[in-house]
């Protein structure tokens with residue numbers, strides 16, 4: 207089902223962040239969300255994920271659990287890369303897990319603890335974890351921040367491949383990311 211947002215309002219301490227915001231995220235398509243810092247992109251994702259409640263308005267459509275990449279990596283520092291990923295999908299075969307890690311250039315880090323990884327490796331682990339969860343709707347908040355240009359291209363390719371036919375909402379400040387992903391829609395907030 208499409209994700210339909212209607213007349214959403216959200217304010218913090220009387221300061222409106224979203225005001226009568228309406229939008230339709232089509233099922234099975236990629237939408238890139240763009241806009242200046244502080245315009246409410248993360249707030250919108252948190253509302254869709256159910257981590258925050260709107261003051262008024264509705265979010266209809268997707269009732270299934272979703273996968274997410276947050277602005278922070280939210281990894282368990284004492285667990286290895288593979289253990290972090292298995293937290294969201296215990297049935298994932300070793301073959302599939304290794305294939306996914308190779309696709310984000312992390313095959314060498316398979317057994318490293320998250321606490322021992324570089325910032326970019328943590329980012330890629332968080333992305334791999336969201337892609338491994340097997341959800342039909344995936345939300346990513348600036349997933350590529352801190353990645354070098356070559357890795358960025360490779361990871362965008364992986365995201366595109368693994369989210370084909372799924373609903374992807376991806377926040378980015380780079381128009382190029384939307385082109386590389388072949389985004390179906392761009393939401394300018």
Ligand SMILES: Nc1ncnc2c1ncn2[C@@H]1O[C@H](COP(=O)(O)OP(=O)(O)OP(=O)(O)O)[C@@H](O)[C@H]1O
Pocket residue numbers: 218219223241242243244245246247248249250
């Ligand atoms: N929990 C909160 N309590 C108070 N204010 C908040 C809270 N969360 C967000 N805000 C405020 O809401 C506004 C929108 O924040 P949000 O993080 O959604 O912006 P953003 O568009 O994602 O920004 P960026 O591109 O910098 O990540 C900001 O002014 C922020 O300070």
